[in-house]
Amino acid sequence: MTTETASAYGVRLIGQHDLAGRGDGMQVMRHGDALYVGHAGTTGAGTSILDVSAPDRPQLVAQWDAPANTHTHKVQIADGLLLVNHERFPYRPKKPLGPHSAGVAIYRLEEPFAPEQISFWESGGKGVHRIVWEGGRYAHMSGVPDGFTDRIWLTIDLDDPVNPQLAARWWWPGQWTGGGETVDWPIGHRVAAHHGLAEGNYTYLGYDDANLVVLDTTNPLSPREVSRLAWTGGATHTCMPLHGRGLLVVTDEQQHDGPHGEERRIHLIDIADPTQPRYLRTLPAPDTSFDELPQRYGPHNLHENRDASYRSNRVVFATYFSAGLRVYDLTDPQDPREIAHWVSEAPAGSPVPQANDLFVDEHHLIWVTDRGTGGVFCLEPEPELAALMQDAAL
Template sequence: MKLLRAGGFILLSLLIFVGAAQSATLTLADVGGGSLSPPVAQGNYLYVGTGTTLTTWNMTDPAHPVVADRTNRAPAPGPVRALAMVGGYLYAAWNSPSDTGGITIYSLADPAHPLAVAEIDNYVAGAMKRPVGLAAAGNYVYLGDADNGLVVLDASNPLAPVYAGMVSGVYEFDAMGVYGGKLLTTGSSFIGGRVVHVVDVSNPAAPVEVGNTALDGSIVLRAVLTDGYAIGVGNDLMVYDLHDPAHITKVFDAPIAVATHAIRAGNVLYLVGASGIQVWNFTTPSAPTLLRTVAMDAFAPDQAAATSFGPVILTHTDRGLVLGVSDPLNPVLAASFTLPFGVSVHAGDFDASHAYFAEEGYGLGAFNATTLASLGRYDAALPASLAARDMEDMSVDGGRAYLAAWGYGVLIASLADPANPTELGRFAFPFASAIEAHGNRVYVASTTNGGIFKILDVSNPASPQELGSLTTSQTFDLTVRGNYAFLVDGSAFGTGGLRVVDVSNPAAPLLVGQYSDCASAGGVDVSADGNTAYVACDDGSLRIVNTSNKANPVLLGSVTLPGSASLPNYNVAHAVVVVGTVAYVGNEEGVDEVDVSHPQAPVQTARHETGFFVSRLALAPDGRVFAFAQEAGTYVFAPITDRIFANGFD
């Protein structure tokens, strides 16, 4: 356990070794968005784990929620998975893919501005920890650790909780709740499906599992816990009576319009899904009845909770919804608010004064380039499926945004009014994964079921035309310099590595050279003259390739990036952007800086940890580097000095 300074604790664009601090060229400027934790409400405030940060909303006027604070200057070492109120403190459980985890304790002395005051990382012995769930009752905190089991902490001193007991056979903690002397937990099991556990915690120092039941994972998409009942929702509504834990009984089962979340408020049950809000009379849990469905855009709810200011729904499409339930049987939309940055940003690009993010679940988010305040969004008209709406990559050029939608193809949006981007056209190309636009040409490629590289004419954006195509292996990234496209491929459907393609005749793109010693590559950047390529490889290396002879790319030098403390020999490089003599490499651990001033001997000089792997990078016009770290959110790094980097790179 570590107590932290009154000013908070300084995390994380820390470097993995002390000597590197002197050579770092970037510093953390902002971080936001990412996966959502279950929300917690206290007084007039709503607290939500957003990636590695905690976001606080002031809900004094529930019709107009306002962001009060974000812990963007001190992110946790991994995505926040769960929250729990313990006296005047907020516990936040986090973990990272390298199986490290802990609890950050925030003081709510000023409830609008949570202040990190302690960090707990020694609640059980052993290096591997994966806390994913929290619940609290009285002086006890129940921590669900997917590696170690259920841990009970005595929090009589909230700043220094101590181990009190443990149940090692329970590992599912998507949701937890204490009702009387029973702790309920639920989540996905190791073998598929879902399971509900009932643990007797009447003696917290000696918790005992007293019952469990499996739920059909092909029908139930989520289980919601309430006093005495577990509610399964998905293609069916299922109700399980938990009053006798030794004999858990399913008391209701009926097909429903697909729902992926549920909120119980007394005798009313709200089911949330693409069809809207289903209102059920839950007076008799063994015989609930559907009263009505209220039309509402509640597609892809990630989290939901009953609060004192009404039911709150947080969606994967960056929307927060507050239901007005003065008449519980006739809920209305009382407020809609935007989740900062985005729940799942896959890529980004810029114009002179705006940042644009490719947002999984709907399309495009437009932001003020300086403040990153949300300005507008483009919701693509696509099927209500996250796979169909998976925006893998984007490119901004000439007042337009071009999106690579994995489930559809290319979407083109006008950015003439960033507050209201509108669709101009689309081109069907399933499994699109990488895209770059230059004038009236769009270069786009796919990965799934074998790669294809296509060149499109978008002079009439309402009707894009295919000019030519080329079979690849599985193209994860591409860039174009003059008459050449540089593609990096995986090896699942052919030879991976770097491909150099002549695009001077767009009707017949021609493979002219290949570098395949990097068996599978995820990212590429190329000098403006097209003579040097920087390739991010899945063996954790950055390869610098001389491409002055396009027919014969030759390795100049390489450096292998170390992994984590627990897996020092494992890393994957996913993305790279080069500024001057520094290559920024997105990898499993974060963003590494590599000195490439001597291409034959590149040297890693710094690491900026992000708590989750960085899949893509984007360079803003002002020199900031945006790292898209999946569940951890979007990290923004600013140059440490005001020096201007200029070497001809785009």
């Protein structure tokens, strides 16, 4: 069933797939003609693989379920491997759950549409939430091993992907209560690693209500905190450096339903000196009409400028749940501007759209997933945005 566009400027919808009626899309990534989609968890689906050789007519090739009481909503592809997280789901169950799977499944991609699982790294605890891996020996991730209050930052060694090993851990002091540490933050203040992206020797780590932690990861086996920065607002999600510019774009994830959910924004941080990050400003928010809607309205994910994708340190792509896709021009950090957007109609079975994650491929096509029932959408930039993207590409 096709979902129509409700509002658009600068981009247009060219294709969609409802993922066989299991449209709870989460992380999306393209590799050649294969598109990999992790599912949020509500349908029980785990991972879908689509053939997008014709982007206007994506075809579902494979789809497998997540293990019981588990979601596998993140995908990372590099070096001929696919990494998929395993994490307990729901996050906050209303009744006791049975056994769940916790860790990272590793697949070989000799056949991109038929991955072969070659190993599984057991994390213990609640499992792994988000993985950051662009190839090489070490993969980084957030997860909750046994003995910790919440998610910490983990590194696994993939030198032998058939036999992955834990290589390093970093956590906020007080999280390791199983090791005798004591929590010293207020009740209701969440201290939890979410997602870290690196530039040079530094990793910029979103730490939920604690906001930003900067780690020196010159030695990936011994990460070392060098600075922190806090601001008004919590649930810090992604901290993405704009390479070579001394700037960091940060999303605070909206985790509350509306109407009038707690305000979350996208922030711009000065990291010219990573040991002394400095808050600059927020990026423009969509118009306030979205705040009147049910479900989530606010930021979530950024396109992360991965290798083998579209890369820019000026044009930034973000999902904004009910406000869809938002595109910003940060050429002048003193005057960030929204330059394009796309919002779908409510997909069948959902009261509103919930744009969840996105990936801008090397052909400048924009792939957006819907958290509710919409599946995955393919968008194409209109000529003016396409020209700017070409000019701003790294």
